[in-house]
Amino acid sequence: AQKVTQAQTEISVVEKEDVTLDCVYETRDTTYYLFWYKQPPSGELVFLIRRNSFDEQNEISGRYSWNFQKSTSSFNFTITASQVVDSAVYFCAISGNTGKLIFGQGTTLQVKP
């Protein structure tokens, strides 16, 4: 069975601070995909990134960056110079052979002005 653990339930930072959201996953599949989604206060889930298990290159998109390490089964997400608009719940998820997307419990990020 696949599992995603987001150990940080809530994080509070002050604007302009850097913040890293942790994600640890478990799977027996050799091929799998990892995702991050953002759920702002409005409620909808917004896709941020997808990474396959054979691509361990880090990725940067503006103030967002992702660090995938198979050796530690982690797929961490860093926001640089956080802004109030980054306040949201962030979900890490995994899909494998079954195609099902399994979500972690989410990390609530609050960015204070």
Add this chain to the structure above:
Amino acid sequence: DAGVIQSPRHEVTEMGQEVTLRCKPISGHNSLFWYRQTMMRGLELLIYFNNNVPIDDSGMPEDRFSAKMPNASFSTLKIQPSEPRDSAVYFCASSLGALRDSEQYFGPGTRLTVT
């Protein structure tokens, strides 16, 4: 382009009543998913369809829940009879391509309250 459309956005009903949630996926997408989000259980996959065919309904809580996808542009999730523990936000999502590697696009959700 229109995203995933869900209706209604909010539904308040009394225990025992039938509830029908509706979803229109993104045009051209061939997979559709129904999720439920609660504080206690987080995001749970209830059922998903591929090319209008139900592939896995193992997440459906019990026989009171049923889902249909009569065509590529419409799906329903029905709860009959509804119970207070069904109160949650129900999301519909759609994706294109191979199931496991395709990003899913979510609708705005339907907030269901059963009193």
